[in-house]
Amino acid sequence: MxxxxxxxxxxxxxxxxxxxxxxxxxxxxxxxxxxxxxxxxxxxxxxxxxxxxxxxxxxxxxxxxxxxxxGGDERGHAENSGSDESFQPDLYDSATADTAGSTSDTFDGGLDNVFPDDAGPQAADAPELLGQWKSMPGGGEDGEGYDLDSFVAGRKTLRDVLNEQIPFVLADPVDRLIAQHLVDQLDEAGYLQGSTAETALRLGKSVTEIERVLSRLQELDPPGVFARSLGECLAIQLKALDRLDPAMATLIDNLELLARRDFATLKKLCGVGEEDLLDMLAEIRKLDPKPGTRYETSASEAxxxxxxxxxxxxxxxxxxxxxxxxxxxxxxxxxxxxxxxxxxxxxxxxxxxxxxxxxxxxxxxxxxxxxxxxxxxxxxxxxxxxxFLMHGVDHLRPLNLKTVAEAIKMHESTVSRVTSNKYMLTPRGLFELKYFFTVSIGSAEGGDSHSAESVRHRIRTMIAQEAPDAVLSDDDIVDVLRKGGVDLARRTVAKYREAMNIPSSVQRRREKRALAKAALS
Structure with missing residues (x-):
């Protein structure tokens, strides 16, 4: 071919x-x-x-x-549509129309060094005394001439607070250098990230010297700073409160049992009764697990x-x-x-x-x-x-991007971009647009489907209202939801419960019974 x-x-x-x-x-x-x-x-x-x-x-x-x-506009300026002279100001006027304050900012030295009478306005040393001392710089009759922001105290960081205290607890210059090195290893929560062995090797000192300096630094404010673990942080704060007795020390050493609500084992290890154990737990709840966050410098944005x-x-x-x-x-x-x-x-x-x-x-x-x-x-x-807007989260409907895209005749990707990091203020509160898009859960009676968010709200409400002698298991929650018309598997209930940081029925039963006994006593 x-x-x-x-x-x-x-x-x-x-x-x-x-x-x-x-x-x-x-x-x-x-x-x-x-x-x-x-x-x-x-x-x-x-x-x-x-x-x-x-x-x-x-x-x-x-x-x-x-x-x-x-969203945009086009307009002209009547003041700019005149003659050329009005449109472009005179060069000489532009060059000489400078104030004393701006000229002082331009050069290294201020005008008050050469021409005291032409100097810019000075901030008052004590604005609260302007009414009594008229001769004070910035003390005019009208109280003007100073900026109030100049007298606002700067926010201290955790490092600033610690550096101010170190000279009072460490007199040796070598110990202060070691302390400064340990300060540099703190994270935002106030925990020490590096190990003492690595620090000793890096500085050419013995581990004993590093531990000695570290023990002195753990006495600084805020209590709990320079800890290497959560248990050590709580122990430092309890020691400062003079509450670190043998029973409390044992409880701190077994925080994993406390997380599992294994109160029976904790009572045996600590050698205390039910009421004493609950008092110890109440004291631990008052402690700060992240003492360094109170000096966090990042500003929160509304x-x-x-x-x-x-x-x-x-x-x-x-x-x-x-x-x-x-x-x-x-x-x-x-x-x-x-x-x-x-x-x-x-x-x-x-x-x-x-x-x-x-x-x-x-x-x-x-x-x-x-x-x-x-x-x-x-x-x-x-x-x-x-x-949802009329009756609350129980009536939140399942919704996906495709439904909204078809209704407004746009692509799903466009709807996804619009709903990213956009917020809606409703009579029910402030919600991200993504909040209204939830997975559909089938109905047990063949009716309308349910929203996953509304089902999670039902589970949270049921667990909050359960009695100490009638704690609901995951199977019980499945039965209650099925009677309410929600067809949900047990593993899905467990997944929702864990996502909401709700402990299991065994752990909740232990905690509720202990609290009930303490209330009766």
Missing amino acids: ALAASLFLRQSQSLVMTPQLMQSIQLLQMTHVELTQFIEQELEKNPLLEIAANDDGVREDIRGTDEPFS VVPDIIVRAAPDGSWHVELNADTLPRVLVNRDYYAAVSSRTSRDSADYGFLNECLQTANWLTRSLDQRARTIMKVASEIVRQQDA
Whole structure:
């Protein structure tokens, strides 16, 4: 068979992931903090972008009516559309319109060294005495001239607190160096990570010397610091309280029995009765297993809801986007027109301006599309979980991404990106959008299926209400759930119970009986 060259015309469809499309997808799954940081970076790079206060947002009734929303906007500035003189300030005025404070910050020395009369405002040494001492720096008649933040005490870390105490317990400079090396081996909870043998080998000292320094460091505040295990941490705190007797020491050495609620074995080992053992357990609960966390420097960030759900007067639900999480980006077209009119169309500056304009338009459209997509997904979740909002977690319906995607005619991956790290504020509390998507559990009577989260809530409620003489086993929980219309296997109940950190029926029975006897005595 002879080979010959030929031409064919074929049609095919393919999805091309442009850089802008990839960034739009990334914008969709960004959190509020990440989105704010991204917009700040764009504002620094693009002179045509600016951000304004967001006064309105999307509001949609549960019946499906929308109000127009604009995640971005285009506007001009009347103050910038005048003559060239008003548009570009005088160079001399710009160069000399500097204050004494900013000039002092620019150079190494302050103006008060050369021109005392032209120095910037000084902070008062004691702002609480400004009313009595008018001659104090910053002590004007109106009380201004100082920054209150300058007098706020800085937050100390665990290392700062320990370094302040070490000179009072260790006088030898060599011991202080060893102590500083041990401080560097502490984790956030205040536990010593390295071993004394490794430290002795690294510093060229004997293990006895390292242990001696370590024992002195374990006397520092907070009590329990420099411990190498949980038992040693609790023992240090009990020793500081003068409660480390032989019975308590034995209990600390057998924490694994305490975790299993094996009170009978603990009573034999400690040689105490039921009431004394419960008193010892109460003392242990008052101790701090992580003494170093009280000096943790990482700031806790509050969760800002992306969607707010309120009850409407007609019995429906009012869904709206949180305006605080929607930065409104504006495109300054007047600035673009003013600058481009002075720039040649063949120059690189003109190309840069056009590129900035395209990027700004893309960003505003992407933010608008992001807001509308979040709104569609949130509104559909509210429609699906109406019973939960009305009656609580017992009525949470099973829901998956496919159901929501088909209802709003989007892809499942889009819904997954929208629900990642997004939060909804409802009359029932603040929930992540992922919370409303749960596994479906079949009904024992052939009715509607149940949500896994609502089933876990039932199990938690049943265990919390059980009596000491009628502790429910996993088989008993299965029978109760089956009578309530939930078909669940025993191993699934055990898995849910362990995920909620609930001990087994044997351990719960021991603990409840011991507490009941102590209450009667």
